Amino acid sequence: MIVSLSSVSLIGLICLSAIVSAAPFAVDSSNNFPNPSPDQIKIIEAVAHGSLPNGKPPAKVENNTLTSLRFIALNEFFEVAFYTSLIANVTQNVTGYDIKEPEAKKSLLATLTAIQAQEELHAINANNALKNFKVDPIQPCLYQFPSTSVQDAITLATTFNDVVLGTLPDIQQLLGAAGDVGLIPGVGSVIGQEDPQSALPFLTRATRDIAFSALNQAFVVKGSCPNSNTIALKIFEHLTVDAFGAKALALHPSPQNLQFSFQLPAGGAKPNWSGLSLAFVNQQNVPVKAQLSCVLVKGNTVHFEAHFPFNGTTFGSGLTFAMLVSADADFSTVPSLVQGPVVFGPALIEVN
Template sequence: MLSILAILALTSIGQSAFTPLKDGYPVISNKSTIANVEQLAGGHAGTYPPAPTLDVDDRTSWAVLAFSSLSTIALYNELIANITNHVPGYDISSHNESYIIQSLEFFVGAAEIQYYDAEWAVTGFNGSKVRPCEYDFPVTDFESAIDYAIRLSYIFIGHIPDMVQRTANNLGTGGANIIFNLAGWSSVYGQQNGWLRSLLGKPPSVQPVSTPAPRDFLYSFIYQTSVVPGSCPGASLPVQRYEPLVLTTEDVKDTQIEFEFTNKANVDVESNHSLVYLNGNIAPLTVPFNISSNHDNKVKVTADFPHDTWEMDGLTLVSVVKGIGNFSFPIDVANATLFGPALIVYN
């Protein structure tokens, strides 16, 4: 079972340092450590033959995957600690507490296996180790923690198609083993996402196809919402880290919605910029926005949200991009993004 002592002193203010496993995880130095992780996860780390090669771009994607797995581990560790220590807001006596904790522990184990596999892929091809940061998750009670976990799992799932596309482009048939493994990861997180949604009384699934999330979106989302500034050891990963785009409309419907962002770089957003929506199997939707306020670099914009036209249930990712044209793929959107991603979870 996971050690929770390192986060107990911080739980009351919502901040947690990463909680290591026994034997110094994530630095796995012996076979007994990985055996403990596999027992917790209910399955083994990958034993399939590795890819014959892994270029720098694909190695970066695996590093982002390892980075996101560590934040997932920390989130569930904190949630388990808050429940078991009866922190105010985390009383789930009306639920089956032991069942929920057991499920969350399996989720932790799965994320640990995924981190181990991703870390092996990175370091096996001469990449740098990915180590945990400290985290301050934007949660105050059980419901908000589950809601955040849903969003994190959504965007993690969306990162898998991005990795598959990059791998196919970079390695061709040489990437078949990688794609084989990634498909299994996506299904596990889909199961977890549906279970988490059911805890909040929502249907387990509301989209036929998950929303794709470029790796820059996943990396930026975790940094913006949970990483304590200056707490990450080592160099930053070579991906874009955007300035935040905040959804300020509380009740999102098929109407105009409002976002805000801080324009630190004084970008001329009043011309040749637009919003892009990513949702499910729909090609990126580019829409114009209107600036409702622009003062002291604080910019508020409004734009149409065409939910009913496109049946945009589930996760929608939103970003402010340079340009007003259409984009073919999410990777193209990521390359043009200046602010984002904002997350809309509809239904």
């Protein structure tokens, strides 16, 4: 999971589902990752300042638990690629990533290299679990990263870090419900190891489907994953926040209207858009329902506004995500919210 670096102070609104594509990036396999030799694993462990767990795994797990392990492995590959790309950009002094002060650059690269190694261990550990249960491990995809500077990269890391860390408790709950409690301590240790001091007292809750959708919509090059089709999770349709540029960077932590858009599905009967509502999810609170206003259809794109109900407490700073769902969906919990037939999102909004 992405580790947020403490220098982030940007007040911004990030919409990961509408980012500009960059050149595809592959996971570095110079150390035979994701299948390093025992000697290569020792080197990774030394750089990561720790080791893979050496306890005995459970004899078997439920199929839904395998889905969680596959999702974790896929996400860890993305994170390895993200930090590998960032290290390369800083090392090569790419425009936007050049750091003039030698000691500052050295310190940043040391931190990023340790994080990269930790993410490699997380990915190896998840795939080792899959191998133990006699199923194929997940293989890396090609990735795209929209950041053009160190600051952009840190902001991006902060946002997706919040999404993933908000998903891991959902995975823990599912492990417990499946009776696979032996895996809960390992997942919990990842949360503790990677969770920075959040902008919120309680992380915004997400689900595997929400995080899987965000990962695929924003970072995975479509069609590049060898076996992510084995992950039995949904990928929702895109929901975009339309406020960018100066307005996005000047977003104040206050109640206001925000503009969104989505694409009409190709072919077939079009849903009744008057029967949709926007759901805002913030912290561990019940999703907030917002009505669509100023709806305008241009070609195949639907534009609308919705009120962003910031109040600083029950709706605070940090990560909020928005989902477009049926107005009659169950808004009592996040998992029930996304069970309906019409789901667009997540649109990720970060106010720090």
